[in-house]
Each structure stands twice: as structure tokens, then as C-alpha cells.
Amino acid sequence: xxxxxxxxxxxxxxxxxxxxxxxxxxxxxxxxxxxxxxxxxxxxxxxxxxxxxxxxxxxxxxxxxxxxxxxxxxxxxxxxxxxxxxxxxxxxxxxxxxxxxxxxxxxxxxxxxxxxxxxxxxxxxxxxxxxxxxxxxxxxxxxxxxxxxxxxxxxxxxxxxxxxxxxxxxxxxxxxxxxxxxxxxxxxxxxxxxxxxxxxxxxxxxxxxxxxxxxxxxx
Amino acid sequence: xxxxxxxxxxxxxxxxxxxxxxxxxxxxxxxxxxxxxxxxxxxxxxxxxxxxxxxxxxxxxxxxxxxxxxxxxxxxxxxxxxxxxxxxxxxxxxxxxxxxxxxxxxxxxxxxxxxxxxxxxxxxxxxxxxxxxxxxxxxxxxxxxxxxxxxxxxxxxxxxxxxxxxxxxxxxxxxxxxxxxxxxxxxxxxxxxxxxxxxxxxxxxxxxxxxxxxxxxxxxxxxxxxxxxxxxxxxxxxxxxxxxxxxxxxxxxxxxxxxxxxxxxxxxxxxxxxxxxxxxxxxxxxxxxxxxxxxxxxxxxxxxxxxxxxxxxxxxxxxxxxxxxxxxxxxxxxxxxxxxxxxxxxxxxxxxxxxxxxxxxxxxxxxxxxxxxxxxxxxxxxxxxxxxxxxxxxxxxxxxxxxxxxxxxxxxxxxxxxxxxxxxxxxxxxxxxxxxxxxxxxxxxxxxxxxxxxxxxxxxxxxxxxxxxxxxxxxxxxxxxxxxxxxxxxxxxxxxxxxxxxxxxxxxxxxxxxxxxxxxxxxxxxxxxxxxxxxxxxxxxxxxxxxxxxxxxxxxx
Numbered sequence: 145x146x147x148x149x150x151x152x153x154x155x156x157x158x159x160x161x162x163x164x165x166x167x168x169x170x171x172x173x174x175x176x177x178x179x180x181x182x183x184x185x186x187x188x189x190x191x192x193x194x195x196x197x198x199x200x201x202x203x204x205x206x207x208x209x210x211x212x213x214x215x216x217x218x219x220x221x222x223x224x225x226x227x228x229x230x231x232x233x234x235x236x237x238x239x240x241x242x243x244x245x246x247x248x249x250x251x252x253x254x255x256x257x258x259x260x261x262x263x264x265x266x267x268x269x270x271x272x273x274x275x276x277x278x279x280x281x282x283x284x285x286x287x288x289x290x291x292x293x294x295x296x297x298x299x300x301x302x303x304x305x306x307x308x309x310x311x312x313x314x315x316x317x318x319x320x321x322x323x324x325x326x327x328x329x330x331x332x333x334x335x336x337x338x339x340x341x342x343x344x345x346x347x348x349x350x351x352x353x354x355x356x357x358x359x360x361x362x363x
Numbered sequence: 364x365x366x367x368x369x370x371x372x373x374x375x376x377x378x379x380x381x382x383x384x385x386x387x388x389x390x391x392x393x394x395x396x397x398x399x400x401x402x403x404x405x406x407x408x409x410x411x412x413x414x415x416x417x418x419x420x421x422x423x424x425x426x427x428x429x430x431x432x433x434x435x436x437x438x439x440x441x442x443x444x445x446x447x448x449x450x451x452x453x454x455x456x457x458x459x460x461x462x463x464x465x466x467x468x469x470x471x472x473x474x475x476x477x478x479x480x481x482x483x484x485x486x487x488x489x490x491x492x493x494x495x496x497x498x499x500x501x502x503x504x505x506x507x508x509x510x511x512x513x514x515x516x517x518x519x520x521x522x523x524x525x526x527x528x529x530x531x532x533x534x535x536x537x538x539x540x541x542x543x544x545x546x547x548x549x550x551x552x553x554x555x556x557x558x559x560x561x562x563x564x565x566x567x568x569x570x571x572x573x574x575x576x577x578x579x580x581x582x583x584x585x586x587x588x589x590x591x592x593x594x595x596x597x598x599x600x601x602x603x604x605x606x607x608x609x610x611x612x613x614x615x616x617x618x619x620x621x622x623x624x625x626x627x628x629x630x631x632x633x634x635x636x637x638x639x640x641x642x643x644x645x646x647x648x649x650x651x652x653x654x655x656x657x658x659x660x661x662x663x664x665x666x667x668x669x670x671x672x673x674x675x676x677x678x679x680x681x682x683x684x685x686x687x688x689x690x691x692x693x694x695x696x697x698x699x700x701x702x703x704x705x706x707x708x709x710x711x712x713x714x715x716x717x718x719x720x721x722x723x724x725x726x727x728x729x730x731x732x733x734x735x736x737x738x739x740x741x742x743x744x745x746x747x748x749x750x751x752x753x754x755x756x757x758x759x760x761x762x763x764x765x766x767x768x769x770x771x772x773x774x775x776x777x778x779x780x781x782x783x784x785x786x787x788x789x790x791x792x793x794x795x796x797x798x799x800x801x802x803x804x805x806x807x808x809x810x811x812x813x814x815x816x817x818x819x820x821x822x823x824x825x826x827x828x829x830x831x832x833x834x835x836x837x838x839x840x841x842x843x844x845x846x847x848x849x850x851x852x853x854x855x856x857x858x859x860x861x862x863x864x865x866x867x868x869x870x871x872x873x874x875x876x877x878x879x880x881x882x883x884x885x886x887x888x889x890x891x892x893x894x895x896x897x898x899x900x901x902x903x904x905x906x907x908x909x910x911x912x913x914x915x916x917x918x919x920x
Contacts (some may be wrong), residue, residue, distance in 0.1 A: 198890065202769045223761055236669050240651030247647075250638035254711035255652060268637055279683045352622065356630045359619035 148172050149317040152293055153324060156285050169293065169317070173300050176314040181307035185231045199224045239302040242312050245271075248319065251360070257306075265311055267357040269350050270323050277326025285325075293318045369486070376490045377474055384470045384497035387759075388463040388506040393456045396507065397768040397889060398777030400658060401802040403509035404810040405431045407458035410444035412816035420806070421827050422820035427590045428599050430827070432803055433837035435599040439518075439548040440511035453813060458509035465517035466506030470497050472520050473725060479528055480690040482726060483733035491736075491748065492729030495674075498755055501666035501714060501721050503763060504659065515550025516718045518542055519557070523722075526564060527693055529580075533573030540580030544587040551603055552716050554591075555704035563696045571689070599832040608635055608709035642712050643702035643720060646672050654714040657774040662766040666714055666721075668755045671728055678731030694730075698723035769889045776807060778894035781886045782864065783811030785897060786846065789883070792899070795856055796848045797865035798839045805841035805848045812844070819843055853878070858902045858915035867893040879904035 151165035188196060203220035223229055246252050249271045251262040266274070281290055297314035306312065335343065399407075409419045409429055418424050425442070428435035444461055451457040473496045477489035496502060505513045522542030529536030543561060546553040565577070594600050612635060616627035642648050650672045653660035667675075685691045701720040705713055736744050772778075786794055786808065796804045809819060822843040827834055841848045851863055851870075857878040863870060875882065880898035888894050906916035 198770075199766065202890075203765055219761075233663075237651060240647040240669070240672075244645050244647035246638055246641055246645055250634065250641070253634075253638045254642060254709075255648065255655075268634060271637070271641070282680055283684065352626065352630055353633075355621055356619050356627070356634065359621065360615075360634075363618040 145172060145313060145316050149320045152289070152317045153321045156289055156321060156325075166292070169296065169314075172314045172317070173297060176297070176300060176308070176312070177304060179308055179310065180304045182304050183307060185234045185303070186227050188230070196224050234305075235302050238305050239298065241306050242298055242301045242315070245274075247311075249274075260306060261309055263311070263361055264357050265316075266319065266323065267350075267353050269353045270327075273326030273330055274319065274323045275326070276330060277322035277324070280325050280329055281322055293321075373486055373490060376487075377493065380490060380493050380497055381467065381470050383494075385463075385467045387497065387503055388466045389460075391764070392459050392463060392507060393454065395764055395768050396775040397772045398775030399455055399458075399779065399807065399810070400508070400510075400774075400776045401807060402431075403455070403458050404776065404779070404807045405429075405803075406436075406441050406444060406510045407448075407455075408806055408810040408816075410441045410448055410458070411453060411810075411813075412819070413441060414445040414448055415816045416820070418816070418820060420809070420816070420819060421823055421831065423828055423831050426831065427594050428832070430599070430831060430835075433602065433835045434551075435602045435832070435835070436511055437515065437548045437550055437554070439545075440514045440550075443514070444509075455509070459507055460509075462506055462508055462510075462513040465513045466502060469502070469513075469517050469520060469722075472517070472524055473722065476520075476524050476527070476722070476726060477729055479524070480693065480726065482690060482694075482730045485733055485736050488729055488733035488736060491732050492725060494752065495671065495728055495732070496721075496725045498752065498759065499667050499671070499721075499725070500661050500664050500759065500763070501718070503759070504661060504714065505718055511550045512552075512715055512718055515546050515553045516721070518546035518549045519553050519719055520722050522546055522557075523560070523697060529573075529576065530568050530571050530689065530693075533576040536572065536576040537580040537583055540577070541583045541587060544584035547588070547591060552704060552719060555603075556701065556719055559703055560696070560700045563700050564693075567692055567696060568689070594832050597832040598835040602835060603708075606708040606710070608707075611635060611709060636706050639708075639711070640702055640706035643705065643717055646675070648712045649675070649724070652712075654712060656710075656713075656715075657771055659714050661762045662770050664758060664762040667724075667728075668751075668758060670751050670754070674728040674731035674735065675724070676731065677734045678727035678729070681730045681734050682727060694723050694726050698727065772888040772890070773892070773894060776802065777888050778886045779804070779807035780811050782895050782897075783808055785884050785886070786812065789862060790845065792845065792862050793860070794846045794862045794864055794897075795851060796846060797851045797863070797869040798848050799850045800866055800868065803837075803839050803848070805839070805843070805846070808846055808848075809843070814844060854913075855915065857900050857905050858913055859900065860902060861900045862897050863900060864895055864897045866895060870896060870898055879908055 148165060148168035148171075151162055151168055155162040155165055200220045203223075206217045206219050207214040208217065209215075241247065241257065244252065244255075246255065247262075248265040249268045251264045252260070253262075256262050294315070297312065297318070300314060301312050335346070338346070405420075409431070412418060412420050413425065416422075419426055419429055419441075421430060423430075426438060429438050429441055440461060444458060447457050447460050451460060470493050474489055474493045477483060477492045483489055483492070505516070519542075522539050522545070525535045525539030525542060527539075529539050540561065543553075543557045547557055565572070591600070612628055612631045615631040615635065616624060619627040619630065622630070649665060650667050650669045651665050653662070653665050682691050682695060686695070698720065701723060702717055705716045708716065710716070739747075782796075796808070798804060808814075823841070824838075839848060851865065853874075856863060857880070862883065863880065870880065874880070875898060879901045881901060882896060883899050884895075884897045885893055886895040902916075906913065909916070
């Protein structure tokens with residue numbers, strides 16, 4: 145994870161993707177795949193089966209009259225029973241859970257997930273540098289790097305789901321680099337120019353939030 | 364293939380979108396959502412009472428804030444609805460109509476916003492923007508709900524539009540600020556949002572604003588606020604203060620024992636506020652997860668369609684790139700201030716209170732859609748738009764018009780209309796409506812029975828009328844006509860000739876047998892689950908079965 149992050153960061157400004165960072169990313173993706181408790185995209189648990197059964201009864205009968213014959217359209221089956229519909233819903237759900245920023249900075253609070261061990265991946269004082277870094281990433285750096293290091297893990301996580309005690313760690317290099325970019329730029333542009341007193345207040349605040357994050361994690 | 368700028372074509376397309384919006388906002392308005400939510404019933408009955416007597420349900424003439432269940436809601440919706448009842452008749456349709464009208468007019472507000480903000484380069488983009496607005500689930504949920512939320516949002520948005528126009532042409536500023544002030548009589552959210560929004564706009568655009576017009580606007584706004592000011596110091600004006608998560612902060616601060624309590628409380632607040640605030644922009648909340656409240660959400664559909672995440676991200680990128688221009692600054696203020704009051708409440712992603720966020724998010728998506736349109740060949744984006752909008756239409760039909768009327772019937776208060784029919788059928792019997800699990804039943808029954816307001820005023824607790832704005836405590840006990848709403852008192856009620864009404868858990872089979880009850884009706888929701896069941900008591904049988912042990916049996920004898 146660390147190696148991927150370092151190599152990814154070192155090659156950020158290059159328009160070509162470094163083979164070493166790509167190799168580490170692939171390794172990370174394999175680990176993510178291996179360590180995730182994969183749930184079939186078409187599997188329905190007992191409650192989902194109950195809802196499916198109930199919903200099949202809710203649709204009105206729909207038909208088209210053609211040459212005096214009624215052609216019935218099985219919309220209920222299409223929407224509720226077909227594997228394609230179930231798979232699409234699952235992938236979308238996995239995708240949106242993965243891109244939920246609250247998951248990374250607030251342990252999914254206030255919309256915690258059922259059956260998932262939630263924890264803060266980063267202290268929330270990194271949120272501002274992350275958002276700022278993301279904007280910098282998109283405007284100043286290679287889009288190719290961005291696409292590969294964000295979308296490959298995103299694609300994988302959308303398919304394998306989120307049942308992993310370590311969380312979506314294949315996105316770690318992307319997050320770390322983005323936070324670093326944001327922090328560095330904020331430091332150079334603003335923090336450096338602040339008077340010593342303000343700097344001290346900001347550092348104390350960061351330390352306090354760090355203590356808070358540890359306190360929340362241990363409870 | 365090239366689409367040239369054509370004002371006539373744009374106007375035609377706008378009219379088509381407007382008609383589509385009217386259709387979506389009014390189709391089966393009476394029956395979808397099935398049921399009649401308690402907030403709609405209280406609005407409807409108060410509007411009816413105001414129309415008939417000039418007084419609300421408690422007998423107070425044209426109140427500044429309607430007491431309802433102790434929530435003291437802004438009154439504008441009920442006032443206008445009383446006129447709609449006069450024109451359109453007394454029906455569910457009439458109560459919901461003002462929201463539908465506001466939502467249909469919002470299409471025009473969104474269009475003029477997109478035009479005047481000059482967010483888009485392509486002439487089709489504003490049309491696509493209003494189309495996104497008209498079909499998005501967040502818009503449709505509240506466009507078809509018969510209470511004040513949408514009206515407040517509409518007036519607020521109209522005020523914001525005039526304020527934006529006023530930055531370039533001063534004469535519009537007083538109109539904009541006056542409308543913003545008026546929106547504070549529209550819904551609760553705007554009471555908190557307007558001061559924050561107006562202050563932010565003033566700070567950011569003060570150099571560009573024509574000060575005499577701005578001062579005139581503020582004076583007009585204050586004039587409009589005079590009625591509100593008369594109750595500003597009463598509990599009626601601060602009923603939403605209890606939504607603040609103070610107990611959560613206390614619980615969370617305990618998790619940081621290393622730090623002194625004031626510091627840990629402050630840190631807990633920072634984290635709670637930041638997480639709540641961020642949720643309102645999280646793609647998971649906007650495109651995947653519905654509102655946790657079943658009455659404020661649609662099955663299997665969030666507030667926007669999942670594919671809208673693409674224009675959302677593209678729009679955020681555009682906003683960031685053009686962040687120094689005035690129009691994008693205005694959108695940023697509109698979107699960043701809208702969730703501020705909501706981030707102070709404990710509800711995770713309240714779609715109802717956060718409705719003012721809908722407009723800036725659609726504006727952001729429109730800017731994103733414009734960016735995509737400009738990058739793609741015409742044939743591709745037209746085909747993609749057609750496919751995505753068709754898929755959205757199908758998703759909306761499935762979730763809103765098929766699943767919602769069945770699965771959310773109970774959450775929308777289904778069954779009260781049928782219960783009122785049963786009460787009418789047994790008009791010579793006394794009904795006890797169990798209140799232990801249901802929302803306030805009295806107002807639903809008063810609405811569906813069309814109970815004469817003059818009689819109702821005589822039968823409600825008169826002390827409320829005397830301390831209208833200070834007595835915020837709500838008691839669900841009501842006794843009017845042949846109805847009493849309270850919890851069933853098993854030790855007394857079974858020894859009197861009554862009809863006991865409750866939900867499926869209120870009266871069990873064992874209780875039915877033990878207390879010699881006879882079932883006289885059962886009301887089921889569209890899924891076939893029992894919503895209400897009514898049982899007639901049999902005091903003589905009960906006394907016989909219990910060997911006349913109760914002193915109430917002696918009285919009967």
C-alpha cells in the first residue's frame with residue numbers, strides 16, 4: 145500500500161503511468177480481491193427474497209393489443225427477478241458506498257451501514273486538504289494517472305463489494321496522494337504566511353482532532 | 364448534425380417540459396401517495412376551518428403561526444389552501460394542489476435561473492437542466508405532498524432569482540429580499556436559511572449591489588416580518604430548537620476522556636456538524652440511499668437518479684474552474700448555505716428540510732451536463748440523453764406509481780378515510796381510537812368526517828386558545844363528536860358500551876376473547892396488512908365472565 149502510494153505520487157506529474165506503480169497497484173488490487181468477503185451479485189438474503197416476492201404482486205398487468213391479441217409484458221419479472229436488474233442494483237450500491245466521503249473521514253456517520261465494522265480511515269482534519277487536493281489533481285495533473293488510480297480500484301470494489309475489515313484500502317494510494325497534494329499546496333499558499341500564533345492554534349487543533357479520532361476508534 | 368440557437372425551438376421545448384412537469388405533479392394526485400399524511404390532514408382541516416370561520420382548529424383567528432401538533436408551522440400554505448378549497452372543493456386533491464402548482468412554476472424559476480446565471484454555453488442545456496429538475500424524485504415527492512415545504516422552497520427560490528438579477532440591475536433587489544422575507548411564512552427551513560443566505564450574499568456581493576435598493580429591500584423585509592416579530596420571543600417561534608443534537612454531543616464527548624469536557628464537547632460538535640453537513644453533498648445520499656423516513660422517500664430510489672452522478676461531478680469540476688466568476692459564486696453560496704440549518708439537526712439527510720438544496724444541485728448538474736454536451740458529438744449526447752431520460756421515467760413509474768402506493772401506504776396515513784366511513788356507519792356508538800402507536804388520529808378523522816369547525820372549536824381544550832403561542836405542549840387526547848382519541852384503558856373501557864379501534868398490535872386475539880369483544884370491522888392497506896381493527900365491547904358478557912368482580916359491573920347492574 146505504502147509502496148504503491150509512493151510510486152504513484154512520484155509519477156504524478158508525468159503523463160505516462162510508471163510501470164512500477166502500476167505493478168504495485170495490481171498487487172494491491174489482488175490483495176483487495178483476496179481479502180474481501182465476496183457476496184454474489186445475484187444473491188438475495190431471506191429479507192430480500194421476501195421483498196422480491198411481495199413486489200411481484202404489486203405490479204399492474206400490462207399488455208399491448210396487437211391484431212386483436214393481447215401481448216402481456218412481464219414488467220414485474222423484468223424489474224424484480226431478472227439477474228441483470230439485480231446485478232445492476234448491486235453494482236450501483238457498491239459503487240456509491242465506495243465513493244461516500246463520510247466513510248473515509250467520519251466512519252460513515254451519520255449514515256452507518258448495517259453489518260459493516262465502521263472506522264475512520266483518516267482524521268477529519270484531512271478533509272479540507274483532500275477536497276482541495278482533488279481539485280488540484282483534476283486541474284493541474286495528468287488525468288490518466290487519476291483515472292487509473294481511482295477508477296481501477298473503484299471498478300473492483302463495485303464488483304466485489306465492501307465486506308472487508310480493512311475497508312477499501314486499494315484506494316489508499318489515491319487518497320494519500322490527494323491529501324498530500326492538498327496539504328502541500330495549502331501549506332505553501334496559506335500556512336507559511338500565517339503568524340506564529342495562528343500556526344500554533346492550527347497545530348493544536350490538528351493534535352486535538354487526532355486525539356479525538358483515536359478516542360472514537362477505541363470506543 | 365448541428366443544433367443552431369433557436370429561441371422559438373427553446374420556447375417550444377420549455378413548454379413541453381412545463382406540461383410534463385404539470386403531468387408528473389398532478390397525475391393521480393388524489394390517490395398517489397395513497398393515504399393522507401397527518402401533516403396534510405392538519406393543514407387541510409385548518410384551511411377548511413379558516414375558510415368556514417376565519418379561525419384555526421383551536422378557534423384562533425388567522426394565527427401568525429399555526430399550532431398544529433405544537434410545531435407552530437408558518438401559515439401561508441394553509442391560508443392559500445383555504446382559497447383553493449373554496450374554488451376546487453373540499454378534497455385531498457385541493458390540499459395537495461398548492462404544492463403541485465408551486466412545483467410546476469418552479470420549472471420556470473429554474474429555467475430563468477439557468478438563463479440569467481449564464482451557466483451554460485449550449486442553448487439546449489437550460490432545457491436539459493429544467494428537464495432534470497422536473498423529473499427528479501426529490502422534486503416529485505414534495506410536489507405532491509399537501510403541506511408547506513414546497514411553497515416555502517418556491518418563494519425562497521423566486522426571491523433568490525430576483526436577488527441575483529438585482530446584483531446586475533438594482534431595482535430587483537427589493538423584490539428579491541421581500542420575497543425571501545415572505546418565504547419565512549412559507550416553511551420552517553426558510554426561517555433559519557434566509558438570514559444566513561442573505562448575510563452571505565451581502566458579504567460576497569456588497570460592492571456590486573446598489574446600496575439604496577438593498578436598504579429599501581431590508582426595510583421592506585422588516586416590514587413583512589412585523590407579524591413574526593410579535594411572536595419572536597414566545598415558544599412558538601423556537602419549536603425546532605429541540606432538533607439540535609445536544610444529547611449526542613454529550614455521549615460522544617465521553618469518548619475522549621483525555622481532554623477537558625468543554626474541549627471534548629467542542630470537538631464532538633465539530634465532528635457531528637461536519638459529518639452531517641457533508642452528507643448533504645455525498646453521492647451516496649444523493650444518488651443511492653433514500654431518506655431514512657419512509658414518508659419522505661420513494662422505495663428503491665434516492666433523491667436523484669444514479670446516473671445523475673456524472674453531471675454532478677462534471678458540474679462540481681466546472682464550478683471549481685470558474686469559481687472566481689460571479690454566477691458561480693452565487694451558486695456556491697446557494698448550495699453551501701442551504702444545508703447549514705439541517706446540519707444542526709440530528710436527522711441524517713432530511714430531504715424535507717434540505718429541499719432548498721435541490722435548486723443549486725440541479726444548477727450544478729446543468730453546468731455539468733453542459734460541459735459534457737460540449738465535449739461530445741451531437742448524435743451521441745442526444746441519444747444518451749434520450750436513453751437516460753427514458754430509463755429515469757421507467758424508474759420513476761416503478762418506484763413512485765407502483766411500489767410507493769403499496770409499500771408506503773401506512774407511512775402516509777392510509778386507513779383513516781375508511782375508518783371515518785366506519786364511524787359514519789355507526790354514528791350512534793362511541794369510538795375510542797387507540798393512540799399508543801399511531802400519529803395524531805383526531806385531525807385525520809376531523810378532516811375525513813368534515814367535522815363542523817364551529818363545533819370543534821367548542822370541544823377542544825379552551826386553555827390552548829388563551830395561551831396559544833406559549834402553550835406548545837401537545838396532548839393527543841381529544842374528545843369530539845362520538846370520538847375519543849387516547850390509549851385504551853383496559854380496566855375501564857371493556858365495562859362500557861364502546862367501539863375500540865386500534866392497529867394490528869393494539870388488540871390481540873387473547874384480549875378479544877378475554878374481554879368478550881366482537882370484531883365489527885377490519886381495514887387493510889393495499890398489501891393486505893391490517894391497519895385498523897374495530898371491536899365492540901360487551902359489558903354484560905364481560906361482567907358475567909369475570910364474575911362481577913369489577914366495581915364498574917355494580918354500576919351497570
